Amino acid sequence: MDDFRASAREWLADNLSGEYRHLRGLGGPGREHEAFDERLAWDRHLAAAGWTCLGWPVEHGGRAASLADRIAFHEEYARADAPARVSHIGEELLGPTLLAFGTDEQRKRFLPGIRHVRELWCQGYSEPDAGSDLASVRTSARRDGDDWVITGQKVWTSLAHLADWCFVIVRTDPGSRRHHGLSYLLVPMDQPGIEVRPIVQLTGTSEFNEVFFDGARTAADLVVGEPGDGWKVAMGTLSFERGAATLGQQVGFRRELDALVALATRNGAADDPAIAERLARARVGLEVMHAYAMRGTDASVAKLVWSRWHRGLGELAMDVIGAASMLTPDGLDEWQRLFLFSRADTIYGGSDEIQRNIIAERVLGLPREARS
The missing domain is CATH 1.20.140.10 (Butyryl-CoA Dehydrogenase, subunit A, domain 3)
Structure with missing residues (x-):
């Protein structure tokens, strides 16, 4: 761990200079608007040097780093006053979820984009009447040929206005209640059936959003786990969070x-x-x-x-x-x-x-x- 920590510390010291020097301390909760495009470039710079997805298996682009090494990196990253990451939802939440519950095809399709910060993700959990009580979600999805068709609303969706994809908890069994009959879908954000409305916060900034699904579509094979097993997968994601x-x-x-x-x-x-x-x-x-x-x-x-x-x-x-x-x-x-x-x-x-x-x-x- 000491060698790993020293390597991370040295790399951060060398690279938080020059074009990235001004990014120190920028971003984070309540400040996600700060230098977003430049922080995205920094994330891609990290990825090119192999400092993203550290705990992932080597075959999926990670380093298979131990928990101790990952903790060391996060501690050194914070001590260096490095900018807040813009790709953390994909890297820290969805990536581990796909490794644990996804299919081989889903891993091949999505993990490289997360690893190299080519695609950004948001999390579609909370709803107006289902905030912390996730089992009360009403957003629904029905099969239509080779697609899922999604209708409903999510709220407090961080960075939805900047995301390419969203992992969404929906109710796929119309007669189900509570945590039964839920599914975990991967949904592209850039489509006519999705509207994103930023929410102005007390700070005057807008990093949370309302997301409206009105006939939005995603492919039938983009359900993580089996249809109806969404609660188990969602709880797995929260444990990674x-x-x-x-x-x-x-x-x-x-x-x-x-x-x-x-x-x-x-x-x-x-x-x-x-x-x-x-x-x-x-x-x-x-x-x-x-x-x-x-x-x-x-x-x-x-x-x-x-x-x-x-x-x-x-x-x-x-x-x-x-x-x-x-x-x-x-x-x-x-x-x-x-x-x-x-x-x-x-x-x-x-x-x-x-x-x-x-x-x-x-x-x-x-x-x-x-x-x-």
Whole structure:
């Protein structure tokens, strides 16, 4: 691992210079609009050097890197202040899903495009009446000859306005309920039956979208797993979403906390015992988060821990800045953006309430919540 880490560190230091120097620190949640085309070029530069899809098998273009090596890369990537990736949905979510559940034909068709960042993906899960409760999806698909025909709406679809493809959870058995009768389809975005409407966020930017399917089509063989097995495949994707990359995310959190401590020291906020205690608690919380991730704890526990911690950091930042945090003479600064966007941390990817239910029912074995 030490050799792998050193190699990654050296490559990042050498390549985050010249034409890519200005990309340091750009992008990420709430800031996906920043230098998108240039970050796409950076992702392709990473791919050409063999730094994408590290954990994939060698026969599919990866390095078969161990979990320890992948964690090392994500940590070094965050420490180098490298730009947020634009291809992470394909690489971190769909790619592992196809490796686990896809057919040989699907892997041959889609994995090279993900590996070389030729095709970008988005995730079609949430709906207006089925957010964290994914089993309530109503978007439907029916067979029409050699195609699936899709009708319905998805919402909060990250980067749908820039994606080439979407993996979509749909109901293919009209009489089914809950997690039964769902299927996992791969759908091309550039077609007449799809309309994408950006959602303006608190930050004034639009990286989430509504996606409307009105007779959209995809080939019959672009269902991952068997028709009706979409719940199992979707849960597999969610487990990949909370994998090794979250360790790199925590390095970013640590950098944010260090910067906030430095700010509190400069402006005197750290002299307030209440602020000092909250900064100390934030440091302890970060160490707890890291310990949970390293021991491979339940994904719902990990999501609950990091999302509440990060939202709390945004609130703490506003108190460190004081009354000036309410002023925006030149637009939002980094701390105001953190505060506003982190309000969503406890909602997207499964809300706190849903995560607590999952922990209670599936981890602790408590009685299931009554459902209509």
